[in-house]
Amino acid sequence: MATYNTPESMSNSSDLNLDSLQKYLHKNLAGFTPIRTIKKFKNGQSNPTYLLSCQKKSLVLRKKPVGKLLKSAHAIEREYKVMTALSKTAIPVPKTRLLCEDESVIGTAFFIMEYVEGRIFWNPVLPDLPAVEKREVFTQMAKLLSDLHKIDAQKVGLTDFGKPGNYYARQLDRWVRQYYLSETGKINEINQLICWLQQNLVEDDQKSCLVHGDFRLDNIIFDFKHPQIIALLDWELSTLGHPYADLAYQCMQLRLPDNELLPGLGSHNRKQLGIPSEKEYVKLYCQLSGIPSIPHWEFYIAFSFFRFAAILQGVKKRAIDGNASSKRAYKLGDLVQPMAQMALNSIQ
Numbered sequence: 001m002a003t004y005n006t007p008e009s010m011s012n013s014s015d016l017n018l019d020s021l022q023k024y025l026h027k028n029l030a031g032f033t034p035i036r037t038i039k040k041f042k043n044g045q046s047n048p049t050y051l052l053s054c055q056k057k058s059l060v061l062r063k064k065p066v067g068k069l070l071k072s073a074h075a076i077e078r079e080y081k082v083m084t085a086l087s088k089t090a091i092p093v094p095k096t097r098l099l100c101e102d103e104s105v106i107g108t109a110f111f112i113m114e115y116v117e118g119r120i121f122w123n124p125v126l127p128d129l130p131a132v133e134k135r136e137v138f139t140q141m142a143k144l145l146s147d148l149h150k151i152d153a154q155k156v157g158l159t160d161f162g163k164p165g166n167y168y169a170r171q172l173d174r175w176v177r178q179y180y181l182s183e184t185g186k187i188n189e190i191n192q193l194i195c196w197l198q199q200n201l202v203e204d205d206q207k208s209c210l211v212h213g214d215f216r217l218d219n220i221i222f223d224f225k226h227p228q229i230i231a232l233l234d235w236e237l238s239t240l241g242h243p244y245a246d247l248a249y250q251c252m253q254l255r256l257p258d259n260e261l262l263p264g265l266g267s268h269n270r271k272q273l274g275i276p277s278e279k280e281y282v283k284l285y286c287q288l289s290g291i292p293s294i295p296h297w298e299f300y301i302a303f304s305f306f307r308f309a310a311i312l313q314g315v316k317k318r319a320i321d322g323n324a325s326s327k328r329a330y331k332l333g334d335l336v337q338p339m340a341q342m343a344l345n346s347i348q
Contacts, residue, residue, distance in 0.1 A: 061110055062079065118230050125268060148211075187336060190306075190337070209240070306343055
């Protein structure tokens with residue numbers, strides 16, 4: 001089901017200091033008019049996000065969560081930087097307006113961007129669309145991903161946005177550390193998966209580009225009437241990295257079962273629905289990117305499942321610590337073991 005990107009609550013949010021925020025924006029944001037209401041978006045496990053309904057136009061505020069945070073996590077400063085840089089390109093992103101790193105204003109760093117109205121498809125089955133439009137949605141996603149990976153980081157001022165080379169070695173080391181810092185109990189499948197990934201690490205092929213880091217259907221806003229992408233959201237995990245990381249991460253949704261918390265397409269007849277298979281989708285991306293094929297695909301898929309499991313473990317840890325942004329955090333944390341098992345199934 002498609003929903004218009006509206007927030008869950010129709011009442012003012014009580015967890016932001018409205019007076020302090022009003023004063024800061026009045027002083028620092030050009031053209032600012034008083035905020036009438038603040039509403040919190042229901043999704044976004046990592047960085048709380050709010051709709052600011054002002055007298056003349058709506059804005060979006062995205063902030064770090066409160067409490068003790070893992071090093072390098074919740075990097076809204078990086079989100080602001082990459083979205084600002086991409087505003088000069090054909091990659092559709094909301095227009096950024098202001099970054100505030102002064103935690104005294106609302107308790108954490110935050111940034112302001114313009115509000116983009118459109119459709120967000122939470123259900124990957126796309127039940128409200130005819131088959132031809134379903135296929136076009138996935139075609140547009142493959143094109144956007146290919147276009148993103150062609151961006152010249154130097155030309156848009158992002159040469160310092162990540163380290164060149166050895167992407168998977170560095171990422172594996174990072175997420176293993178992040179996972180164990182968030183660990184709340186021993187999971188044998190995770191330990192088995194980590195061992196396999198470390199023993200089967202792909203050789204560095206020197207491919208490097210700007211990667212989104214969380215490229216999936218529900219992070220994309222589509223036009224109201226047509227399957228045309230008008231904004232790509234949630235750039236917290238973006239960096240200079242390996243293009244296949246984004247592709248494999250998105251393809252996880254083609255493998256995931258249809259679950260209430262993380263709806264996937266693995267248990268559906270995609271041919272009947274008009275949605276491409278994983279093989280067809282990867283082939284389309286390769287054609288758009290001018291490459292013949294992708295070797296070692298099973299490693300890229302397994303790593304994506306592990307990385308996602310590590311992210312979910314972080315969500316669970318924040319829920320236990322009382323810092324989670326969503327009420328679904330505890331339930332999402334219970335999916336860590338199934339994610340690891342799916343990864344192990346993909347390599348056996």
